[in-house]
Amino acid sequence: QSVLTQPPSVSAAPGQKVTISCSGTSSNIGNNYVSWYQQFPGTAPKLLIYDNYKRPSGIPDRFSGSKSGTSATLGITGLQTGDEADYYCGTWDTSLGDWSWVFGGGTKVTVL
């Protein structure tokens, strides 16, 4: 069971919007920046969002991030079949005293 809670799956039709939530606590999301990663089967994860909402060069603005309190959200608009992948949130956690990195359990995006 991950420290960060994500829905196992979300789905929508092409062109629609999906949002993926990442719920944590004051020991992680509440006091640290969140990043998001996209992973296709058999490949390495790729950075999508950092510092809660910033996009690295080359990431389309269809992908957006936000944070409020102890939760973060990844949004994907204009959904494409090429967006079918697993998505993970990540941040630092201090609930056990030391700094440790944590990932959410991952969310599978399906384009209907």
Added chain:
Amino acid sequence: QLQLQESGPGLVKPSETLSLTCTVSGVSINTNNFFWGWIRQPPGEGLEWIATIYYTGTTYYNPSLRSRVSISLDTSNNQFSLQLSSVTAADTAVYSCAKMYGSATTNWYDSWGPGILVTVSS
């Protein structure tokens, strides 16, 4: 162009120590604001962070693995390594090395190696 490449045995016997090396090219691992980490993914499961090391040698470990894990730098070869002792079948996973960018207030993983499947079996 930054590249990371994992190397090591693909098969480890139960109770033995898993040892992996990540070779970094395109940037010095002795760079300010660069952290180096290991992340694993059991077949069909999600990402699990294992450990991270800063170029100064400061280390961070997953609390659930801390007693069995060691991460280290080899600056002369621009590599960093992972050792995981007393492995069991539950340690079977794709192990990936990754670079994290960090500042005083924020961190994120921005480059990953392709990963190496390590199977624990007799």
